[in-house]
Amino acid sequence: MKLLYSSASPYSAKVVMAANHLGIKAELVPVDTAADPEELLRANPLGKIPTLITDDGLTLYDSRTIMHYLDSLDSEQRLYPRKPEKRAEIERMEALCDGICDALLLIVYEKRYRTPETYHQPWVDRQWEKVRRGLDYLDENPPKLGKRLNAGHFALGGLLGYLMLRFPGEWEQHRVRLARWPSAFQEAYPPFMTLKSHV
Numbered sequence: 794m795k796l797l798y799s800s801a802s803p804y805s806a807k808v809v810m811a812a813n814h815l816g817i818k819a820e821l822v823p824v825d826t827a828a829d830p831e832e833l834l835r836a837n838p839l840g841k842i843p844t845l846i847t848d849d850g851l852t853l854y855d856s857r858t859i860m861h862y863l864d865s866l867d868s869e870q871r872l873y874p875r876k877p878e879k880r881a882e883i884e885r886m887e888a889l890c891d892g893i894c895d896a897l898l899l900i901v902y903e904k905r906y907r908t909p910e911t912y913h914q915p916w917v918d919r920q921w922e923k924v925r926r927g928l929d930y931l932d933e934n935p936p937k938l939g940k941r942l943n944a945g946h947f948a949l950g951g952l953l954g955y956l957m958l959r960f961p962g963e964w965e966q967h968r969v970r971l972a973r974w975p976s977a978f979q980e981a982y983p984p985f986m987t988l989k990s991h992v
């Protein structure tokens with residue numbers, strides 16, 4: 794299996810950690826989405842990462858589809874609980890973390906891809922409101938780190954890794970529980986690493 798990914802991508806980090814946790818081996822292929830690499834576009838018309846290419850040539854995106862696929866492979870561990878209500882809660886946690894990442898990416902892309910004249914501050918402010926509300930919720934309701942890790946933990950790990958990389962000093966104040974979560978997570982999951990800005 795091949796995973797097209799970037800070391801700066803929170804969704805990629807989530808998937809890489811989850812695969813590693815399940816003991817699933819995948820070749821990690823760094824890609825620069827801005828360069829529209831042929832292999833990526835062939836596998837995923839959206840040109841986004843992460844994208845998984847299985848040994849049978851099945852191409853999978855986006856990160857949640859990949860998470861569900863990984864979870865379906867024979868493994869002693871599971872990313873999602875079996876009980877429907879518990880599962881829905883974990884899926885919601887993942888959706889919240891991914892959704893905050895979506896808003897953060899729009900903020901980053903607004904700066905990266907727009908000229909100073911077309912940069913639209915009200916749009917950026919709107920995204921920050923989503924981020925603020927989401928992070929406040931997570932600070933009040935951080936996922937417990939018990940015996941078992943699940944998709945919600947990996948999604949939050951990816952999100953906090955991205956915040957540490959792109960927005961240091963902009964989210965930790967007054968969110969003591971969330972700011973402490975990465976070190977607690979690292980104890981539960983030692984391979985947790987910060988994201989890096991190159992592909």
Ligand SMILES: N[C@@H](CCC(=O)N[C@@H](CS)C(=O)NCC(=O)O)C(=O)O
Nearest residue numbers: 802803804826841842843855856857
């Ligand atoms: N919903 C997607 C989001 C993936 C995504 O936006 N990835 C970013 C990198 S972190 C990307 O590929 N950006 C390139 C682009 O949008 O062209 C997922 O969960 O995989």
